Amino acid sequence: MTAAANQSGRRPTSPRRLERAGIRDVAAAAGVSITTVSDALNGKGRLPDETRSRVREVAERLGYRPSAAARTLRTGRSGLLGLTVTTYGEEPFTFTEFAYFAEMARAATSAALSRGYALVVLPASSRHDVWGNVALDGTVVIDPADHDPVVAELHRQGVPVVSDGKPGNCPVTAWVDNDHEAAVLGILEHLSEAGARRIGLLTGTSTDTYTRLSTEAYLSWCARVDQEPVHETYPAHDPAAGAVAADRLLARPDRPDAVYGLFDPNGTDLLAAARRYGLRVPEDLLLVCCSESDVYAATEPPITTLSLRPRNIGTTVVNLLIDAIEGVGHQPSGRRLAPGAEPPPGRLMPTELIVRASSQRRHPRTTISPPRTPDGV
Amino acid sequence: MTAAANQSGRRPTSPRRLERAGIRDVAAAAGVSITTVSDALNGKGRLPDETRSRVREVAERLGYRPSAAARTLRTGRSGLLGLTVTTYGEEPFTFTEFAYFAEMARAATSAALSRGYALVVLPASSRHDVWGNVALDGTVVIDPADHDPVVAELHRQGVPVVSDGKPGNCPVTAWVDNDHEAAVLGILEHLSEAGARRIGLLTGTSTDTYTRLSTEAYLSWCARVDQEPVHETYPAHDPAAGAVAADRLLARPDRPDAVYGLFDPNGTDLLAAARRYGLRVPEDLLLVCCSESDVYAATEPPITTLSLRPRNIGTTVVNLLIDAIEGVGHQPSGRRLAPGAEPPPGRLMPTELIVRASSQRRHPRTTISPPRTPDGV
DNA sequence: CATTCCCGGAGATACGTTTCTCCATGAGCA
DNA sequence: TGCTCATGGAGAAACGTATCTCCGGGAATG
Numbered sequence: 091m092t093a094a095a096n097q098s099g100r101r102p103t104s105p106r107r108l109e110r111a112g113i114r115d116v117a118a119a120a121g122v123s124i125t126t127v128s129d130a131l132n133g134k135g136r137l138p139d140e141t142r143s144r145v146r147e148v149a150e151r152l153g154y155r156p157s158a159a160a161r162t163l164r165t166g167r168s169g170l171l172g173l174t175v176t177t178y179g180e181e182p183f184t185f186t187e188f189a190y191f192a193e194m195a196r197a198a199t200s201a202a203l204s205r206g207y208a209l210v211v212l213p214a215s216s217r218h219d220v221w222g223n224v225a226l227d228g229t230v231v232i233d234p235a236d237h238d239p240v241v242a243e244l245h246r247q248g249v250p251v252v253s254d255g256k257p258g259n260c261p262v263t264a265w266v267d268n269d270h271e272a273a274v275l276g277i278l279e280h281l282s283e284a285g286a287r288r289i290g291l292l293t294g295t296s297t298d299t300y301t302r303l304s305t306e307a308y309l310s311w312c313a314r315v316d317q318e319p320v321h322e323t324y325p326a327h328d329p330a331a332g333a334v335a336a337d338r339l340l341a342r343p344d345r346p347d348a349v350y351g352l353f354d355p356n357g358t359d360l361l362a363a364a365r366r367y368g369l370r371v372p373e374d375l376l377l378v379c380c381s382e383s384d385v386y387a388a389t390e391p392p393i394t395t396l397s398l399r400p401r402n403i404g405t406t407v408v409n410l411l412i413d414a415i416e417g418v419g420h421q422p423s424g425r426r427l428a429p430g431a432e433p434p435p436g437r438l439m440p441t442e443l444i445v446r447a448s449s450q451r452r453h454p455r456t457t458i459s460p461p462r463t464p465d466g467v
Numbered sequence: 468m469t470a471a472a473n474q475s476g477r478r479p480t481s482p483r484r485l486e487r488a489g490i491r492d493v494a495a496a497a498g499v500s501i502t503t504v505s506d507a508l509n510g511k512g513r514l515p516d517e518t519r520s521r522v523r524e525v526a527e528r529l530g531y532r533p534s535a536a537a538r539t540l541r542t543g544r545s546g547l548l549g550l551t552v553t554t555y556g557e558e559p560f561t562f563t564e565f566a567y568f569a570e571m572a573r574a575a576t577s578a579a580l581s582r583g584y585a586l587v588v589l590p591a592s593s594r595h596d597v598w599g600n601v602a603l604d605g606t607v608v609i610d611p612a613d614h615d616p617v618v619a620e621l622h623r624q625g626v627p628v629v630s631d632g633k634p635g636n637c638p639v640t641a642w643v644d645n646d647h648e649a650a651v652l653g654i655l656e657h658l659s660e661a662g663a664r665r666i667g668l669l670t671g672t673s674t675d676t677y678t679r680l681s682t683e684a685y686l687s688w689c690a691r692v693d694q695e696p697v698h699e700t701y702p703a704h705d706p707a708a709g710a711v712a713a714d715r716l717l718a719r720p721d722r723p724d725a726v727y728g729l730f731d732p733n734g735t736d737l738l739a740a741a742r743r744y745g746l747r748v749p750e751d752l753l754l755v756c757c758s759e760s761d762v763y764a765a766t767e768p769p770i771t772t773l774s775l776r777p778r779n780i781g782t783t784v785v786n787l788l789i790d791a792i793e794g795v796g797h798q799p800s801g802r803r804l805a806p807g808a809e810p811p812p813g814r815l816m817p818t819e820l821i822v823r824a825s826s827q828r829r830h831p832r833t834t835i836s837p838p839r840t841p842d843g844v
Numbered sequence: 845c846a847t848t849c850c851c852g853g854a855g856a857t858a859c860g861t862t863t864c865t866c867c868a869t870g871a872g873c874a
Numbered sequence: 875t876g877c878t879c880a881t882g883g884a885g886a887a888a889c890g891t892a893t894c895t896c897c898g899g900g901a902a903t904g
Contacts, residue, residue: 110624110625153623155599155624156599157540157602158545158599158600158601158602159536159539159540159545159602160540161600162536162539162602163534163536163537163540168535168536168600168601169597169600169601170587170601192569192573196569199588203589203590203593203594203597204594206594206596206597206600207597208587208588208589208593208597208600208601209587209588210547210585210586210587211576211585211586211588212580212585213580216580216585217580217581217583219583220546220580220583220584220585222532222533222535223535223538223545223546223583223585224535224545224546224547224585225534225535225536225539246530247487247532248487358765383761384760384762385761385762385764385765387762388735388762388765388766388767389765390765390767
């Protein structure tokens with residue numbers, strides 16, 4: 091039957107070995123036109139239910155699966171979202187953000203799927219041919235650089251881009267970020283309440299928005315409460331440098347009695363350094379670091395962490411992206427032609443401070459920093 | 468100039484708003500034919516270098532990007548690999564395998580990328596429309612069920628499938644797995660050497676290959692050394708049930724003096740249970756569990772873990788898949804028509820026992836179980 | 845001078861959909 | 875009877891690329 095359909099449907103010039111059934115085969119087998127098959131399967135035209143169900147049945151029987159490539163070509167929609175992550179070395183993901191990224195990607199995948207999209211992870215540094223070979227309806231970019239070439243290229247192609255991390259100078263469609271300022275202030279306040287008199291900060295040297303905003307919040311807080319900043323910095327992509335910097339921080343003459351570390355490994359590094367200097371945590375030194383890892387629930391003592399709630403971020407960023415993709419037509423495309431007219435809309439998400447033994451000399455407590463109104467809106 | 472190219476290249480009937488430059492525009496702008504442009508850009512035909520570079524230059528100037536959809540439609544290759552993972556609940560990934568999966572997926576992505584492919588994560592339970600909407604050159608399936616419908620469908624469509632986990636009864640092209648039998652025997656031996664007299668096992672009730680092979684190895688070892696099995700089981704998808712089962716195991720009259728837990732959370736659950744019963748680890752109870760999480764390096768005491776080396780698995784499985792995709796033509800497709808003629812080729816990968824304080828009363832040591840020859844070859 | 849051959853490149857077709865346009869038919873209505 | 879209209883469906887034009895076939899013309903060869 092399939093063979094017969096093939097023969098009547100195809101040009102006789104190419105006696106194709108019969109591979110997968112195409113829409114033509116279904117049309118022939120059902121005795122209707124291609125149009126009718128397409129309409130019946132996609133629920134589009136005006137057809138009596140009888141025809142619709144008959145066509146569906148024939149398609150099912152032939153094991154017909156529409157060609158994704160042809161559909162994409164015709165409709166201009168691939169149903170694919172990109173997830174781009176900045177890279178330092180050979181490995182496609184940043185080391186320091188690994189747990190964050192894993193959780194965020196998982197939530198993003200889930201959110202995309204539930205709206206009928208699939209997610210492709212594409213490091214910015216990927217081979218160019220890979221980028222060129224996949225049709226993306228939109229892209230999520232993690233922490234884009236100031237004049238990110240990838241974002242610029244996508245923008246030029248008219249592909250919507252939503253960034254995780256407030257963009258410095260990037261033509262993104264929208265963005266999502268944590269309220270880093272509020273988070274840092276919340277931590278400093280928390281440490282103060284626990285009795286800290288001199289709070290130190292451990293950060294990377296990189297100029298990404300996260301580091302910059304957090305540092306600025308710290309410095310302005312220092313100015314306000316009239317504390318001299320105690321601030322150490324290291325190249326964040328170098329795993330060994332973090333331990334050294336932690337050591338340096340505790341070796342200073344103006345040694346802090348509390349430290350906040352901006353990156354995931356800082357907690358264990360600081361703990362090790364404290365041991366070397368014979369400092370007890372939390373009696374002599376209060377410790378907080380930003381991390382998604384549950385390692386810090388099991389350390390001795392357990393360490394208070396700031397969670398950026400990557401699941402929230404991932405879900406939000408994908409939903410914003412899909413909104414932008416499907417909401418096309420609402421936005422006059424003239425927007426692209428008016429640079430700097432108005433900043434892209436942004437959304438600030440709350441962080442969560444998971445209070446453990448390392449940052450309290452009294453009893454435990456959990457706070458969530460309140461969301462603020464985004465600057466961009 | 469682009470406008471002119473458009474006008475001369477397009478049919479005058481449709482005065483398309485000028486969007487992205489197509490191959491026609493490049494051809495017109497360079498004063499050559501479409502064929503020449505395609506050949507020049509893909510390095511295919513016989514063209515003088517001068518023409519080639521000129522065409523490339525024009526393409527660059529126009530910002531030409533070939534349409535991935537059109538290319539896929541024409542060539543039948545999308546450059547996309549699927550990564551399918553079995554699901555228990557709403558979330559697309561299995562809880563107990565989270566760290567394993569994250570690492571494995573990361574390695575798989577990396578391996579795919581370095582060979583020019585991109586990876587799409589697609590839970591088996593995804594909405595049907597998502598599966599239908601993405602053109603896959605091949606798929607990696609994690610732990611396929613015995614008569615997995617997803618694998619069957621892919622097989623029917625002629626899509627190569629490589630599985631992570633030895634398939635029970637599935638038409639996969641190839642498979643990769645750990646040598647679970649050797650791993651379990653290695654652990655039992657390790658515990659015996661540390662002084663264990665009665666070793667217990669904590670597993671899930673599910674019938675996947677991993678659980679089955681490990682359990683069988685345990686039982687046959689028990690028979691050989693003449694020990695009565697001490698075996699507790701719980702529904703692996705229920706996080707609370709694991710803790711209960713751990714408790715049950717240590718409450719037995721024939722309480723074991725050593726336990727191996729097959730799943731990630733078993734370690735912490737067993738540790739907590741041991742505390743409740745006043746058992747010291749490792750003095751009264753030796754502990755090992757299978758996990759990729761570095762949590763177990765920080766527990767008190769640190770717990771010995773078996774790593775399945777997901778990075779190895781991910782890399783291998785993807786490379787095997789791409790080999791199968793690109794090696795098409797070597798395999799006579801008649802293979803598909805001869806079911807049961809020969810089992811698919813498989814590869815067994817070594818595991819790694821990371822020895823920590825919980826499983827030794829002497830000094831630390833690290834062993835790696837030797838790889839065996841796969842059954843299938 | 846006639847023939848062959850290779851170089852450089854043009855034309856046309858197919859990949860498998862979706863969708864726009866249009867047509868035939870028969871019912872309802874004046 | 876003649877007109878409009880809704881219904882059910884067919885035809886054909888894209889979408890943008892890769893590739894197969896073929897062709898003109900100059901150089902080499904007899």
